Amino acid sequence: MSDIEIRGAVASDDRALAELDRRTWSPVHAVMPEPAPGTPFFDAAHPVDEVLVAERGGRIVGYVRLARAYGDLACAEHVRQIRGLAVAPDERRRGVARALVDAACARAAREGARRVALRVLGGNTAARRLYESAGFTVEGVLPGEFFLDGRYVDDVLMGRSLP
Template identity: 60%
Template structure:
């Protein structure tokens, strides 16, 4: 039996060009030194989609009530090399503040894995900052394992932070 006080799970769908403004806003609203290696965005804001960030690389979570976007995951090839074409990398994951704690990030990770399988990938990888314990725990619970650490790769908020490389097979 469903809990009437708990919102329905969002639907996951491929992004479309018309999502550009909403995705840009979501990206800015979820910026945090816990996961960002770039400075906080400031106006004038750039478009979310560009030559390196295309709608076909993004899956969005859409609230059941109202249809607002409440999260996204971006899945790209880590390199342009044919010898690396069997790998897809999560190159962005965000969940709106109001949707946190509802399993949206987990839904997006599972959708990314299904999309990687649909696209014929054998592996899925990601990079996460060492101090982002909540994200690392989520990724580990979804079968991602630490495959490497770049110690002190980033200098953020006055301290050196590790870049943690994680991965998993698509079909495992």
């Protein structure tokens, strides 16, 4: 794991992140349609400053998107939300996802946040185990919230306090 570098994304990461997003898309974890080839990763709704990337040997192998949970709403500026996490298939089970989650929580704390929240699909047991191992707990479940790949899927709300 020590050969993984976590850093803030830069605009020139767009193509590599868009390709990673397409390679890792699955109805097991995504509610949005599969990204089309050529779709940029960054746009007005998904700015570069919300993304941390993981690199190994100069290659982007994962990312996490961390945003203010409620935009500029002053009464909730202490809450951040993980809005996306992906790891290259050949890098899974090597500590990349955990390093990204830990880095996102550390960044949120540096920004003055007191809590981090996220949403994960009920059937995504690998992600749920990852988040639980990083201190997140289930705070609610929206049963059958999404109809994906021919079935209804729960939306699981998770969160954790920051020191």
